[in-house]
Structure formats: structure tokens, C-alpha cells
Amino acid sequence: MSDYLMQTYGRQPLAFTHGQGVWLYDGDGGKYLDALAGVAVNGLGHAHPRLARALCEQAGRLIHTSNIYRIPEQELLAERLCTLSGLSRAFFCNSGAEANEAAIKIARLHGHNRGVENPAIVVMEKSFHGRTMATLSATGNRKVQAGFEPLVTGFVRVPFGDAEAVEMLAGHHKNIVAVLVEPYQGEGGVQIPEAGYLAELRRVCDAQGWLLMLDEVQTGIGRTGAWFAFQHAGILPDVMTLAKGLGSGVPIGACLARGVAAETLTPGKHGSTFGGGPLACVAALTTLAVMEDDGLLANAAELGAFIRQDLSERLAGLEGVKDIRGQGLMVGIELDRPCAELVSRALAEKLLINVTADNVVRLLPPLVMGREEASLLTERLAGLIRAFLG
Numbered sequence: 001m002s003d004y005l006m007q008t009y010g011r012q013p014l015a016f017t018h019g020q021g022v023w024l025y026d027g028d029g030g031k032y033l034d035a036l037a038g039v040a041v042n043g044l045g046h047a048h049p050r051l052a053r054a055l056c057e058q059a060g061r062l063i064h065t066s067n068i069y070r071i072p073e074q075e076l077l078a079e080r081l082c083t084l085s086g087l088s089r090a091f092f093c094n095s096g097a098e099a100n101e102a103a104i105k106i107a108r109l110h111g112h113n114r115g116v117e118n119p120a121i122v123v124m125e126k127s128f129h130g131r132t133m134a135t136l137s138a139t140g141n142r143k144v145q146a147g148f149e150p151l152v153t154g155f156v157r158v159p160f161g162d163a164e165a166v167e168m169l170a171g172h173h174k175n176i177v178a179v180l181v182e183p184y185q186g187e188g189g190v191q192i193p194e195a196g197y198l199a200e201l202r203r204v205c206d207a208q209g210w211l212l213m214l215d216e217v218q219t220g221i222g223r224t225g226a227w228f229a230f231q232h233a234g235i236l237p238d239v240m241t242l243a244k245g246l247g248s249g250v251p252i253g254a255c256l257a258r259g260v261a262a263e264t265l266t267p268g269k270h271g272s273t274f275g276g277g278p279l280a281c282v283a284a285l286t287t288l289a290v291m292e293d294d295g296l297l298a299n300a301a302e303l304g305a306f307i308r309q310d311l312s313e314r315l316a317g318l319e320g321v322k323d324i325r326g327q328g329l330m331v332g333i334e335l336d337r338p339c340a341e342l343v344s345r346a347l348a349e350k351l352l353i354n355v356t357a358d359n360v361v362r363l364l365p366p367l368v369m370g371r372e373e374a375s376l377l378t379e380r381l382a383g384l385i386r387a388f389l390g
């Protein structure tokens, strides 16, 4: 491990030289099945030829100008994302945390515009929104916050999946202006709320005049089998944030909004040097085009259902398996004990997975994965879990 890097990550002791589709190669003859996709980033898998070509062509034309000028690729991407989502305006940045910062600033400014002096945002237990000061303060995980106090104030926390708890706040807090929530929690352990949760939150927000802000940084861009997870719930948020899968590995984040939330930020109120540059926007436009042309939403839905079903059969009767859940290609296998060790055990068998919330194996495979590769994944993983549970 390098002595020249800050020790921010507990890294696995290997590096990859190249990739192809759902496969990563270590240059030493090792070929790994990627069921993590750079944590829900590489939806198109690795070295997708259409993406590589589009990026090369754009890099040969223009990489960066500035938001001082019009950026046609950014305008095209904004229109495309608005058409797909039903929202009306986009702001572009470079990461999920930054996208959520934009959402938080919109909520606060909207509150001040309405005469609310200390606007507050409702956030959830076990949530994850990023590592900047405001987003780690919004995050519902003490490990993310510890040592970084004083935290940013203005967040009110309730349990995830409990719309009634949100509604109850209305009587006590006159300064609430928005609710920020992940449709399905990712880092929190692939938590899927009861059907109707988002619709209930929508109803409460409408009744109270609060903005419903969805963090779709992990769930967005086809991951769950729809362009955006809120589309499974038949509602429309006021604000939505995106990042991970949007640029297929080229850094880009977006904050989309509609209605009054889309008109809140005015010149001078927010900005980004790199945000929405030509190269990143071409990466995102190409990602969306490939997803549409190659039917990757349907693939994510079908393959996710297959993986959950197949794992259920292969792990049937194992007491240590508490739950197998997910939506599309966001899959969680909850065990009855901490299982971080499974990551290195899987690595030894050339399989890339993740463990989150201590005891949940998380799968976030590339959306281009095929049925045969998925069978290989479930077979290898089921063997590993069986051996681990002894």
C-alpha cells in the first residue's frame, strides 16, 4: 500500500489493468466477475465500445470550456433527463455529495424565500447522503459523522420507512421545508420500504407545503429496473439527485427539480467549475442512449428477479440467511451475523461483491450482465455463503 496516500480506504490488495463487460483483469492472469460495478457506477460494464468511442471523439474536440458559456452537451443532457423523469430543470456537478449539497441549498433558500428563518430538512435513520459537511450531517450513520463535529444543523431525523413519523413532525416543527430520502437505502443495507411509503411521503409533503427530495444517487439511472426508483411508486418528487451510474465512471452529478424548486437557484447562488462539462455530459448522454437502445432497464428488472429467486433456491433452509431482497440489480442478502470477511473470501474465488451495514451482502452488478454470468454469480456466491455460515 502506498505511503503517499492518505489512509482513507481499507483497500483490497489488488489492482486491475483492464476490463471487458462484467469482467475485470488483474494482469496476472486473474479474471474477476464484477458484481459491484464500482459501487453502482459502471452500468455499461467495462470498456463499452460505444462509450469509449464517444469519449475519444469528444476529447479530440473539446474537454472543458466553462459555465461562463453555453455548453450544448449540457443542454441536451438536461433536456434528456427532464424528459425521462418528468422534472423540469437540472443543475450539474461532479458527485453524489455535491448533488445533495445542491438539493440542501435549494431547500434552505426556498425556506428563506418563504420567510422561514431556520429552515429544517427531515432526514432518515441509516441514510447515506455523502461525505461533505452538510451531507455527512444529513447522513444517519454516526461512524460517518464522528470526529467531524460541529455538524451542520437544520436536520430532523426519523426512522426510514415510517411516513407517519414524518407526518407527526408537522405539529412540532414549524420550520420544516423539505424531506430528503433515498427511495431504497443502499449503504444502509439495501432497505426496501413498504409499498406506498413514497406515496405517503408525497401526500404529507403536499399537505404541509414541503419539498419531497429524493436521493437517487444509487437507485437512479436504471439500477432498479426503471430509469428512477420513484417511477415504481407512481409519484413525482420536487427534487431528485443523481450521480453514480450517470456517467458510467466519468464523474458527474445532477440535481433535478420542478415547480418552485426549479426556479429557486438564480445567478450567483450556486455553481461549479467542472460541473456539466462537455466530456462528462457526453459520457452521460451515451450512457442513456446505450441503456435505451440495448434494453438495459428490462434487463435489470428481469435479471434482478432471477438473481433473487435463484439465490433463494440455492440458500433455502440456511438459518443464517435472514432475508434476500432488492429491486432490479440492487440486491441485498442479509445474514444473521457480521460478514465483512465474505468480501475477501469472494475475492479469492475471483468474485467482486460488497458488504454493507455489517451483515448485508450487496450486489450491484453492471446492467449489461447476461443470464449466464448471473448464474455464475449466484452459484459462486451461494457456495461462499454456505461455507461461511458453516
Ligand SMILES: *Cc1c(COP(=O)(O)O)cnc(C)c1O
Pocket: 094, 095, 096, 097, 098, 100, 128, 129, 130, 131, 182, 186, 187, 215, 216, 217, 218, 243, 244
Ligand atoms: C454514493 C452515494 C452518495 C455519495 O456520492 P459521492 O459521489 O460518493 O459523493 C450519496 N447518496 C447516496 C444514496 C449514495 O449511494
